[in-house]
Amino acid sequence: MELSKYGVKLKRLTKDKIELVRNWRNDPKISQFMEYREYITPEMQENWFKKIDNENNFFFIIEFEGNDIGLINIKDVDYDKKEGEAGIFIYNSDFLNSTISFQSVLNMFDFCFGDLRLNTIIAHILKDNIRAIKYNTALGFKKVPTKKEVYNQLYTLNNEDYEKNKKNILKLLNL
Amino acid sequence: MELKEFINNFAEQFDETDRTEFQKNTNFKDLEEWSSLSALTIIAMVDEDFGVAIKGEDLKKSTTIEDLFNIIKSKL
Numbered sequence: 001m002e003l004s005k006y007g008v009k010l011k012r013l014t015k016d017k018i019e020l021v022r023n024w025r026n027d028p029k030i031s032q033f034m035e036y037r038e039y040i041t042p043e044m045q046e047n048w049f050k051k052i053d054n055e056n057n058f059f060f061i062i063e064f065e066g067n068d069i070g071l072i073n074i075k076d077v078d079y080d081k082k083e084g085e086a087g088i089f090i091y092n093s094d095f096l097n098s099t100i101s102f103q104s105v106l107n108m109f110d111f112c113f114g115d116l117r118l119n120t121i122i123a124h125i126l127k128d129n130i131r132a133i134k135y136n137t138a139l140g141f142k143k144v145p146t147k148k149e150v151y152n153q154l155y156t157l158n159n160e161d162y163e164k165n166k167k168n169i170l171k172l173l174n175l
Numbered sequence: 176m177e178l179k180e181f182i183n184n185f186a187e188q189f190d191e192t193d194r195t196e197f198q199k200n201t202n203f204k205d206l207e208e209w210s211s212l213s214a215l216t217i218i219a220m221v222d223e224d225f226g227v228a229i230k231g232e233d234l235k236k237s238t239t240i241e242d243l244f245n246i247i248k249s250k251l
Contacts, residue, residue, distance in 0.1 A: 097204065099218070099231030101211045131210045138212055172218045174228055 003060065003111055006103040006175050010060035010072060010111075017061055018049045021071055024091040033089070033129055035152060058111075062090070062104045069095045072104050074112050074121070082119040084112060102169055105139060109166070113159045121157045140165035176225055176251065181244045184224050188216045199241040204234075221247055 001012040013021065022045040024030055031037045040048075052059055052075065059073040070090035077084035088105060090096050112118045123141055125132045127150070140161035144154040178199060186197035192208045203209060214234050221229050227250045229243075237243040 094235075097210050097214065098235060099211065099214050102215060103231075131212075135210065135212050138215065169215065172215055172222065174230055 003107050005107040005110065006170075006173070007064070008100060008103045008107055009063040010104065010107055011063055013049075013052075013059035013061060013071070015049060015053075017068070018045050020068065021045070021059075021061075024071065024089070027091070030089050030091060033126070033132070035124070035126070058108075058116075060108065062088075062100070064095060064100055067092060069100065070104070072108050074108060074116070074118075077116060077118070079116075082117065083122060084116070084118055085122045085124065086112070087123070099173055101135075102139075102173065103175070106166055106169065109139075109157075109162055113162060119159060121162075123155045123157070124152050125155055127151050127153055138165065138169070176244075176248065178241060178244050181225075181247070182240055184220055185217065185240055185243075188213065188220055197240065199244075200239050202238055203240055203243070204238070217243075225251070227251060 003010040019042065022040050022042065025034075026040055056077045057073070057075045058077070059071060059075070061068050062070040062072055069092035070088065072086075072088040074084040074086050086105075086108070088101060090101055109121065112121055123136055125136060136155050136157075139157060141155040141157045142161070144156055146154075182197050182199060185203070186192075186194050189206070189208050192206055196206065214231060217234065218229055218231070221227050225247060227247050229247060229250070233246050234243065237246060
């Protein structure tokens with residue numbers, strides 16, 4: 001399965017690519033932003049893939065100009081609640097902090113709200129990851145208020161807010 | 176459009192970086208505050224303030240603020 005839109009190709013994660021993803025994921029430049037930061041063994045990665053290789057989880061390799069540069073996902077899709085949790089990382093330094101991440105996210109979110117017919121996309125963001133908070137806010141995510149301040153904060157995005165922000169982002173990206 | 180004006184407008188898009196760090200030779204992608212969102216913000220600033228549409232590719236091709244200024248100038 002492939003999603004080609006906005007100048008990027010998202011390729012559904014297949015078993016032959018899980019070692020590549022494991023190497024990316026174990027690199028401190030990526031793991032520092034993850035809640036789980038321990039070393040991931042090949043066996044752990046295989047077990048993880050068995051758990052996510054289904055219709056409730058869509059993990060995609062991001063391909064740009066023929067290179068595999070990162071991973072994007074919608075996971076734990078609940079078709080009754082019509083929601084799922086999004087995540088992304090760009091591994092290739094040449095494309096880190098570029099507009100590619102926005103192009104990838106818009107591509108996958110169109111799939112989530114369109115094909116999967118979700119109403120809400122959720123994201124957990126660590127409180128000190130200011131960069132991710134600003135990024136998600138630009139996409140239209142809103143923080144869910146909690147009684148106590150928590151380290152791993154919940155943000156949600158609905159289709160209406162997404163469409164509004166998407167329009168502006170696409171205009172800026174000339175897409 | 177003057178380079179000085181462009182550097183000022185560029186610097187205004189950042190909240191946490193000291194103004195003195197923005198010089199014509201600044202490698203802007205090395206700034207700690209630089210992010211995907213900064214890229215988008217700079218594209219918006221260039222569009223609003225100078226009426227020029229630049230692309231992510233233009234940012235990728237630029238190393239310094241002056242490099243980006245020259246690309247924008249060529250599109251005026």
